[in-house]
Amino acid sequence: MLPKPSPDPVLNKQVAVFLRVLNKLEDWFLILTLAVMVVLAIAQIFYRNVFGEGVVWIDPLLRVLVLWVAIGGAVVATRTDNHIRIDFFTRHIPEKYFKHLQHLVYAFCVFVCALITWHGVRFVHMDYGYGTIAFADIPAWVTELVIPIGFFMMAVRYLLLFISPPKRDAR
Numbered sequence: 001m002l003p004k005p006s007p008d009p010v011l012n013k014q015v016a017v018f019l020r021v022l023n024k025l026e027d028w029f030l031i032l033t034l035a036v037m038v039v040l041a042i043a044q045i046f047y048r049n050v051f052g053e054g055v056v057w058i059d060p061l062l063r064v065l066v067l068w069v070a071i072g073g074a075v076v077a078t079r080t081d082n083h084i085r086i087d088f089f090t091r092h093i094p095e096k097y098f099k100h101l102q103h104l105v106y107a108f109c110v111f112v113c114a115l116i117t118w119h120g121v122r123f124v125h126m127d128y129g130y131g132t133i134a135f136a137d138i139p140a141w142v143t144e145l146v147i148p149i150g151f152f153m154m155a156v157r158y159l160l161l162f163i164s165p166p167k168r169d170a171r
Helices: 009-051 058-079 088-092 095-130 140-144 146-163
Strands: 133-135
Touching: 009 058, 058 133, 058 146, 095 140, 095 146, 133 140, 140 146
Parallel strands: none
Antiparallel strands: none
16 A cells, blocks of 8 residues: 655645634734724714714614624634534434534535525625615625625635544534
8 A cells, every 4th residue: 555645734834824814814804893883883872962963874884894793703603613503413423423424514514605605696796786875875785795705705614624624522
């Protein structure tokens, strides 16, 4: 038998650096988006209490930013494999089958996230074609881009988990 070729250490290092940079970008995206949300909410409260009226575009922007934070948080949860899970199988399936079940779950998640990505792209393209406006002359498709991008990132993260699942106790 021939020995298995060892993985290319340079490529592994490049992938690790890329993932580290991507993790930082995701973290900063969440931090900045949440900070903007807090500042805008405080500003809106101030304007309403002091001037009796708020800024018209702040409320719709805050709704959009809630979606962005939710999807960004889901991407980070996927990265750390901390999504909501049902632990029924981990308690009742023999340990030798757990790894196979874990691979099946990750493959299913890749499929679902890829499917949502596809339909998210179609949704954004549809709003682009219709010229829908979200608020303050900002096209709706710009605010919706987070859907296909976020689910694509989750599909990639689950693919990475499928290829190299985290080592943990099945129980």
